[in-house]
Amino acid sequence: MECPCRTNRQDAPLLSQSPPLATVPLLVANNFESFHRRHLPQTCVSFSSPEGRKLFTEAINCPQNYMHIYFPLAEQFITQAEPAYCGLATLAMCLNALQIDPGRLWKGPWRWFSEELFECCTSLSVAKEKGISLSEFLYLARCNGVITEDYRATKDFTLEHFRDIVKRSCATSSEIVVLNYSRKVLGQTGDGHFSPIGGYHAQEDMVLLMDVARFKYPPHWVKLSRMFESMQLVDPAMNLPRGLVVLKEGAEVTCTKNNVRQLMQCNDNTAPIFSQPCCSSSPSSVTDGRRMPNLAAPAKLKNWRCIC
Numbered sequence: 001m002e003c004p005c006r007t008n009r010q011d012a013p014l015l016s017q018s019p020p021l022a023t024v025p026l027l028v029a030n031n032f033e034s035f036h037r038r039h040l041p042q043t044c045v046s047f048s049s050p051e052g053r054k055l056f057t058e059a060i061n062c063p064q065n066y067m068h069i070y071f072p073l074a075e076q077f078i079t080q081a082e083p084a085y086c087g088l089a090t091l092a093m094c095l096n097a098l099q100i101d102p103g104r105l106w107k108g109p110w111r112w113f114s115e116e117l118f119e120c121c122t123s124l125s126v127a128k129e130k131g132i133s134l135s136e137f138l139y140l141a142r143c144n145g146v147i148t149e150d151y152r153a154t155k156d157f158t159l160e161h162f163r164d165i166v167k168r169s170c171a172t173s174s175e176i177v178v179l180n181y182s183r184k185v186l187g188q189t190g191d192g193h194f195s196p197i198g199g200y201h202a203q204e205d206m207v208l209l210m211d212v213a214r215f216k217y218p219p220h221w222v223k224l225s226r227m228f229e230s231m232q233l234v235d236p237a238m239n240l241p242r243g244l245v246v247l248k249e250g251a252e253v254t255c256t257k258n259n260v261r262q263l264m265q266c267n268d269n270t271a272p273i274f275s276q277p278c279c280s281s282s283p284s285s286v287t288d289g290r291r292m293p294n295l296a297a298p299a300k301l302k303n304w305r306c307i308c
Contacts, residue, residue, distance in 0.1 A: 038216050041187030043226060047208065047219035055221050056208070059201040066170040066200035070208065072097040073176065073198045079214040081115050084131040087180075088115040088122075089212040090194040091140055094176045098249040100145045113144070133238050134180040137194065138245055149246035153231035157243070162228050165246060166207060170200045174249050179209075180242040185230035186222060192235060192242070200224075 045052045060067045076096040080089035092113040095102070106112035116124065118140055122132065132140070138150050151157050151165075169175040177197040183190045198210040198219065206221045231242045 035216075038189060040217055040220055043187045043222065044217075045206075045221040047221065052221055055201050055204060055206065056199070058203065059199055059208075062202060064171070064202060066167055066202060067198075068173050069170050069176060069197070070199045072099075072173050073196060073210050077210060077214075077219075078212060080212045082128050083213075084128055085115050086212055087132040087137045087194045088118050088127060088140075090178055090196055091137060091144075092117070093210075093212060094178060094196055094247050095141075095144060095146065097176060098146065098174065098247060100249065102144065118144075130237075131192065133235065134240075134243055134245070135238065137178070137180065141245060141247055147248040147250055149248075150243065151245075152243040153228065153241045159225060159228050162244075163205075163224060165244070166197060166200050166224065167202070169246055170197060176247045178245045178247060179227060179231060180235075180244065181227060181230035182233040182242065183230075185226060185233065188217065190216075192237075 040046055045055065047053075047056065056067070059065075060070075073093065076093045078089055078093050080086050092115055095113045100113070102111050102113050102117060104111060104117070106114055106117060118124070118127075122136065122140060134150075134152075138148055141148050149165075151161075166177055169177045178194060179197065180192065180194055183193050193211075193213070195209040195211050197207045199208040200206070201208075201221065204221075205224045207224055207227060208219060208221055209227075210219050211217050231244065233242060234240060235242050
């Protein structure tokens with residue numbers, strides 16, 4: 001049988017033979033808009049464009065190579081499974097790039113991070129609808145075995161400090177900078193988003209964003225100053241500016257039986273409050289700069305439990 005997509009125009013059915021409206025797919029009948037990707041604004045340079053390839057070649061051949069982190073991230077580059085899963089997908093990608101063992105099964109006999117594996121520490125139904133905040137991202141990262149540095153883009157956090165963090169992290173394969181920023185500043189559609197930085201071009205002062213919303217935008221280069229500005233917009237859900245988290249391998253994960261017992265006994269309306277997450281990493285060695293307060297478990301998460 002010939003594929004209908006290849007039917008010649010003269011072989012197509014007459015208009016009078018078209019199916020009634022009721023049999024037309026619902027999305028078409030309701031005039032529902034659908035999209036196949038978005039065009040990048042002029043503030044961004046597509047990774048695969050001639051200019052994007054030139055930036056990559058220059059950055060990787062620079063004597064001060066700030067592209068070391070690109071390769072472990074590229075090995076684990078994924079597309080988020082849900083429109084609001086940018087935070088969970090970014091975290092799963094980064095944990096796998098850092099070769100963190102989740103200590104629990106993914107599928108079959110394999111231990112591997114994917115978005116659904118974070119069900120142990122958050123409500124996927126809530127994340128699917130609303131996404132996660134920077135504070136929740138930080139909590140999940142600590143809970144799943146990485147050392148973290150975290151910064152809000154307040155007036156105490158400078159562009160120079162941001163640049164130093166990016167340079168240091170991109171020059172290694174053991175640290176990953178994850179940005180929480182507003183797409184609006186970049187001229188993109190949408191607002192709050194998470195992306196890891198996959199490299200830095202020193203001469204052009206640009207970072208490579210490994211955007212996990214690959215159905216929408218490809219990886220792209222953006223000026224560091226613009227990303228700094230995009231983190232300064234206030235997250236309305238938290239009433240705080242956005243910021244960044246540096247993920248590092250080598251955390252010592254601890255999970256006490258008492259914490260697990262309290263978590264397992266929670267109902268839909270309550271959640272335990274700990275001075276540290278249930279599976280907390282060792283404290284960050286970096287003390288300078290604007291830091292987030294110690295996080296307790298987010299309150300009132302449905303079916304809260306931990307099997308870490």
